[in-house]
Amino acid sequence: MEGLLYSESHEWVKVEGEIALIGITDFAQNALGDLSYVDMPEVDDEVSQGEEFGAVESVKAASDLISPVSGTVVEINGELEDNPELLNQDAFANWIIKVSISDKVELDALMDAKQYEEFCQNE
């Protein structure tokens, strides 16, 4: 999907000014299978690029969510508490957390849509 940035651990980032919306890609939700739980951080928690900020659970296993940016959590998607399957239904339409970006330079380390597509083909 164009306009988004991507990490190697299959998270997407949509930058809106100083805020980053973060979710998991369709590739990720397909690989994970039906999700039954999303473990999210709290508002005001600090996240760091490359570090775990939560997890998604499918029947078989828990998978860490890795933050593609550093900053402070300003909002979490409450809808995912009761309806984790929203991530399976439309991974790009359902952000998981919103983060106030502390260092925009870190965005340079992420892939664009074309690079991510190539990356997935080699996965």
Next chain:
Amino acid sequence: MEQLLTTCLYDRHISLNAQMSPFGGFMMPIQYSSITNEHIAVRTRAGMFDVSHMGEMFVSGPDAEKFVNHIFSNDIRGMHPGKVLYGMMLYPQGTVVDDLLVYKEFEAGHFLLVVNASNISKDYDWICSQAEGYDVKVGNASAVWGEIALQGPLAEKLAVEALGLDKVRELGFYTYAEMEWKGDRMIVSRTGYTGEDGFEIYCSHKAICEIWDILLEAGVEPCGLGCRDTLRFEAGLPLYGHELSDTITPVEAGLGMFVKLDKDEFIGKDAVAAQKAAGISRKLVGIELDDKAIPRAGYPVESDGVQVGTVTTGYRSISTDRSVCVAMLDRPFTELGTKVEVRIRKKTFPGTVCRKRFYETHYKK
């Protein structure tokens, strides 16, 4: 690095687009459509599992009964031909070599032992090493036998109508019948690992492939190891490597009823008797969490910030929609109703100690 084996049904799993993964030395199907779909199919209709990776060992000879009773925890004296018993082989210290089924064959002095795929070599070596001084022959026939487990409320209907196995109508729970499939010896037992009625069908590779194709055509859901685990877990059944191991005794696992201490002797008898007399210091129990977070194997269980045990298996139970697990806990935290916490990643979640069976089983008793 050891080569992974494949079962006779491998090509069929690939053509059904199964997600494959190594298990017990075999490349096995984990799921075809989804674990949830397959799990529900078994509980409400019928599903079939490729369980050809399981091990089949044949013990025969004048000392066969004496020998099997020596290595097996349950009592095989008084088994009628066609009876099947569940139990364990124990080490002298009382811990578990493997859990298995023993089939008393219709031919006198002949027994079939069905063991876990992951333990085939270990079990065969163990059985042979213990046979010293007994007039028995032990054969590992695992490579030539295929096996399908047909499980669910419609299993009998399908076995009769799709496979023509009318005889299964008279098969009682934990008994088996000798049959034939186009001249190949076939063993069909009313046993399973799901908590539902069903059959385990053992035959030649050729026959198993034909049977799979017929059942698939008849609308039976192909089911993988993913739902095999969620189904057995809900039904309170143990998995070797989790609820049983070479460091866990049957008493700690709550399986004392499959250890017959009134037998004269068997390997591990003294250790189990001593443990029963002294009392166990830890036990497998169920835990139900209040939240939706999912407890999994290896997660610590705590009370007041101190670890009091470890989860052996856990899931969001598909049939009951609860986050539940089985855990090995230290006494006295094993009392029903005790409040404990499970540590899931960085947070702890409160739960209550309960029974290990989370689902009402439907055996044909």
